[in-house]
Amino acid sequence: MTTLGEYLIKLLETYDVERVFGIPGVHTVELYRGLANSRIRHHTPRHEQGAGFMADGYARMSGKPGVCFTITGPGLTNIATAMGQAYADSIPLLVISGVNRLKDLGHGNGNLHELPNQSAFASQVSAFSYSITTPSDLPQAMARAFALFEGERPRPVHIEIPVDLMSAAADDLPLPSRPAGFRRPRPSATGIEQAARLCAAAKAPLLIVGGGVKGDVSVVQELAQTLDSPVIMTINARGILSGDHPLAVPASPSLKAVRELIKNADLVVVLGSEVGPTDFDMYVDGNFSIPGTLVRVDIDPVQLQRNVTPDLALTGDAVHATTDILACLDKSAIARKEYSGASRAAKARAEVATELSPEMNRQIGFLHQITAALPGAVIVGDSTQAVYAGNLCFSPDQTQGWFNSATGFGTLGYALPASIGAKLACPERPVVCLTGDGGLQFTLAELGSAIDANTSVIILVWNNDGYQEIKSYMEDNAIVPEGVDLTTPDFPAIARAYGLQAEHLSSAEDFPTTLKRLAASGKPALIQIEERLFCS
Incomplete structure (x- = not known):
């Protein structure tokens, strides 16, 4: 018997899906039954938010939708932040989640991972949310998702499958050929x-x-x-x-x-x-x-x-x-x-150039050092000082060389997982993750995902011991700073514990040679950079 979970994998192959990001759980294991024998590679983050950000980075650089598997309840609420960022930036994500058994939906009995209305929750950060109630719904839901990705403004799509339907028979479901003719429209x-x-x-x-x-x-x-x-x-x-x-x-x-x-x-x-x-x-x-x-x-x-x-x-x-x-x-x-x-x-x-502060111009100069040292680099940014400066005035040396989360939804913790996804999509280009010490701690565990995925991303940690941008804003508005000074760990030590190469940059003059040397190794690496080196 071919189960609906196995059929889903074949259906994804029909749509040329090559990678899936997710964390298996009891509410999704049936989706994994056919994965090992497929052409699709699976990547496991340390948190569902990381899965969404990885899929986002992959989608931006590959031009294909990023696909995620997640459990019902907390899996979906965890990935919702990444869906919000993708929604704001018009990025195609396909989030396939479990949901409780059909007979349990809407009763509020306290089943494991139960949300009162999971589809309604997901609809706030997606173009649409589709609830599968019979196996024959799945091919239509998938066709709708890819029609949107290819012919409209791309945004996340959520499809939820009840756990009891995942193991239902799907032998009678035909495997459709990928529909032709979806073209982005032309003006009159x-x-x-x-x-x-x-x-x-x-x-x-x-x-x-x-x-x-x-x-x-x-x-x-x-x-x-x-x-x-x-x-x-x-x-x-x-x-x-x-x-x-x-x-x-x-x-x-x-x-x-x-x-x-x-x-x-x-x-x-x-x-x-x-x-x-x-x-x-x-x-x-x-x-x-x-x-x-x-x-x-x-x-x-x-x-x-x-x-x-x-x-x-x-x-x-x-x-x-x-x-x-x-x-x-x-x-x-x-x-x-x-x-x-x-x-x-x-x-x-x-x-x-004269309008920007000397500090911002130095930060922009820092960004130009990256592209000078690593031609063709893709710089994936978080919400951090050097990224804010770059958003005001910086251009990479190639197309698709600059994107970040300091716009639109404005999330923290984006850059590290998104850079992993970007590297999977374009292994031939250098990929640099630019993140602050505060933002990195949102998704710090994804250092392990960089190792698992064998992605040679270079992680630059812009360290100012807290949320410096917010602290400056408070001070400029006569607010006594509270909640903005953080205990900052030894990032190189943590990176080395995960198996990455890691260094603490001692002088600004050493930056280009350090960057080139670590990039040439072909392995994931982290460089901790004190803000004062490029801002004073």
Whole structure:
């Protein structure tokens, strides 16, 4: 007999799933029955939150959904934080959980791991939550999940399977071939034509590119060059143009210099960005605006009407839309520019550098040392000081080289497990985890997961003995600091106990050579860095 749990594994293989993240428990063991004989690799974190963050990092770098198995009750509540981060950043996660037996649902009898309404809980951090009530529900639920991942704004999906159904017979369930034809939508031809006319007529155009630009980013580069337009890259779009590209503005629209660039543009085209406050109004001053003509492209029509209302809204995939605008653009009719795009971008970059504090500029310099030492590095960040500085103004040397949790949902403990997932997705690129001493302690045990997964991530611990950013905020607002000073362990000693290489950086001058040496070993490693080395 083929059980529903075994059928699930075959179904996941049909959708080209290669990795699953989870911690087995009595409410999911039947899902593991067919795993050993499949092509799917399983990775065990130390906590379900770590599973979700690993799947998130894997999804960002592989372009495939991250898949997690978790038990009912505490397993799902533990992973909910990771689902919230993925929901905020539009990351495709498939979370498959157990739930109590069908006959026990909704009675509140106190069964093991019982939640009053688990699906309702999960629905708050997912695009939808699907409850399996009969084995034949499963293929339809899976088809819905992957249709969303491939054709809409990707977000987490939760599927719960009662434990008694996991072992039910599934011999009569056909194994469907993966449906073809799910393509991300294109804007209407009429809208594209209108956008092309606006682009051609603009004398001071500006592109703002967000994390929704995925795939062939060369078309965005071509549009910028064709229009002679600066390109502002939001946090999740850094690297679409290299930092030294003459049209690149790898800086936050929360900064005055970048807002001035936007103010002086007669046309602003926003590609794949929700124009959210953590990018566009980081300091919550309410002063962000786009006075010029605004064209927005987003796969989510509802999002097009949030935060700023466009003059022209194009519903569709941002890369497809850019390709179509280029094809429709009459290059002979493009207006002459009073000021070149390169000069406008250079002015903004120079003013950003003077706007940032000396401390922030040193932290950004620290980030550039990472990419200089490890070309092509993927820097996965937590909510910590150097990451905040980088979000204001830093660009990696390649696409998909910078992402973190200091935006959107804003979780702590993200960077270590997410970097493990990222390394599994792109073993050929150096992957650097940048985390603070406070954030690392949220998911410190995932050091063991780095060893188990044989992932040669380099973990940089930015140590300031507590929650320094919050402490500074308290002091700036005349609040006596409480709860922000922490006992910090000997991180290198803990790392070595797990089997990692580990060092305590003694001087800033030693950083590049230490980083290169540990990366060359091909093994997971940790470097503890005192904040004062790069901030004083």
